[in-house]
Amino acid sequence: MIAIDWGTSSFRAFRLDAAGALRDRRAAARGILAVEGSRFEEELLSQVGDWLADGETRIIMSGMIGSRQGWVEAPYLHCPAGPAELAAGLVTVAFDCAALRLVPGLTCLDAAGMPEVMRGEETQIVGVLDGVGDALVCLPGSHAKWARVAAGRIAGFETYLSGEAFAALRGHTILGRMMREARSDPAAFDRGVAHAAAPGHLLHQLFGVRTLGLFGRLGEAESASYLSGLLIGHEVRAALPASAGTVHLIGAAALAALYARAIAAQGGQTVIHDEDAASRGLARLGEMAAWG
16 A cells, blocks of 8 residues: 655655555655646556555545545544545545545644644654554644544644744844854753743744844844744643643654653653654555445
8 A cells, every 4th residue: 555645845755565564665846736737646656656556546635635626635533533534535646547535634722722633744743653542643834733532532622823934034034133053952941931031922932033133142044943942832831731642752763752742841751753653643544445
């Protein structure tokens, strides 16, 4: 079986054996926004056509490829939802070269009644929490997700725009002029996390990134890490329940490590999972799918 995690900016494909074990993998910066004219079938064949020619007959895909901007829209399922609901909700896509299924996304309402959505993260959660009853999961990224798992199903979740806000503030505001390229600075990040607990609104504290630089209290090589800590610190303070136990972190290792630092600063504990969660989740859903 071929398992594909196809997002906005990236394409990742995994070739799995009959037991769901990883045989091969490949990746490309060919997310759905990079596919000209929505020629997704052509793009898919260019990426995994050799695997199909070698005998693969089943493909399962998750991520933004199932969005309104993707190949075929896979309707959102309402939480709570787990592997059984996701497998039952798989959407069939017409494709001459193989049986092709799309994993639906999930939706819920936050505490204020605001709609929430996710596509792709649900599959990663399935890949990590097989057999886990209750858990709190954080998936860092441009749109970080904090999901609550209850009785093995995703009960609800919240999204934080921290990653995209960091990129926008650094690249398109006056704050970016106080920064220069530098390696991650853990001490500066920790300062930002700590200041997130100080009195004052986030928008007020953000201006401090500039003034600290103006008065020589924050170097240009430190400012980006400080800004990251400030944003992630506010996110963690809002999302981490006082009674939280272990937080399961799923995502790129470097970013997950930053979240682990911020969570530890709030007294929380973490387990960091590898980036193959999507392939394991797709394997499990593929095993449960109706392929007839």
